[in-house]
Amino acid sequence: MEILLDTAHLEDIRRYHKIYHITGVTSNPTILAREKGDFFPLLEAIRELIGHKQLHVQLTGNTSEDMLKEAEAISRKLGKETYMKVPTNEVGIETMKRLKEQGYKITATAIYMPQQAMIAASVGADYVAPYFNRISNMNVEGKNVVSEIAHLFKLHHCSTKILAASFKNTQQIMDALMAGAEAVTATPELYSQMVENPMIDAAITGFTADWEKTYGGKRIFEL
Numbered sequence: 001m002e003i004l005l006d007t008a009h010l011e012d013i014r015r016y017h018k019i020y021h022i023t024g025v026t027s028n029p030t031i032l033a034r035e036k037g038d039f040f041p042l043l044e045a046i047r048e049l050i051g052h053k054q055l056h057v058q059l060t061g062n063t064s065e066d067m068l069k070e071a072e073a074i075s076r077k078l079g080k081e082t083y084m085k086v087p088t089n090e091v092g093i094e095t096m097k098r099l100k101e102q103g104y105k106i107t108a109t110a111i112y113m114p115q116q117a118m119i120a121a122s123v124g125a126d127y128v129a130p131y132f133n134r135i136s137n138m139n140v141e142g143k144n145v146v147s148e149i150a151h152l153f154k155l156h157h158c159s160t161k162i163l164a165a166s167f168k169n170t171q172q173i174m175d176a177l178m179a180g181a182e183a184v185t186a187t188p189e190l191y192s193q194m195v196e197n198p199m200i201d202a203a204i205t206g207f208t209a210d211w212e213k214t215y216g217g218k219r220i221f222e223l
Contacts, residue, residue: 002183006165008035008042012188013049024054026185040077047078056107058085064095071099083107088116093123100124107163114148121153121160131166132176143175150180170194
């Protein structure tokens with residue numbers, strides 16, 4: 001199971017990288033624009049924070065030629081191990097195919113249908129990223145789409161992994177993982193919500209009260 005942070009906010013990346021065992025960081029133009037920073041300096045700062053862990057950066061060109069040039073610039077600045085996020089339409093499929101021939105790592109994005117994922121896998125995409133909540137907003141069960149992709153990949157022995165994205169709550173994250181996604185990327189806030197709720201707080205408060213009643217203010221290492 002792989003957990004990625006879907007953010008470009010440096011303080012959040014620093015904090016959650018310390019707390020969680022993250023696989024890497026994903027970004028897109030909207031996330032980067034939110035930070036109001038220069039493109040490469042911001043991504044270079046993220047790379048410095050996470051070291052050799054995965055960094056996924058979206059290509060924005062409208063043609064395959066433009067995206068190839070973007071990938072070259074990104075790899076020059078951030079390293080060839082950077083994952084190039086490519087939209088899964090015909091231009092994107094051509095781009096993925098050409099990038100894989102040159103040894104790039106690819107994340108196929110904007111996945112809404114299992115057939116997109118299968119085509120992306122056929123040209124060597126390392127990850128496919130189904131947009132879970134956006135799929136659900138189309139009155140289609142996001143978990144069913146993920147499940148069908150997982151079944152297709154198993155049936156055809158594809159090494160491509162499912163990196164589910166676009167979540168509005170923690171239940172969607174769990175649904176994606178239960179449906180067969182090997183990886184998820186979500187906002188830091190959602191990961192916090194997965195380990196915080198009033199019942200957990202109440203249990204911890206009870207343990208603390210019982211400890212202090214018996215042992216006072218001493219810690220275990222002081223006994």
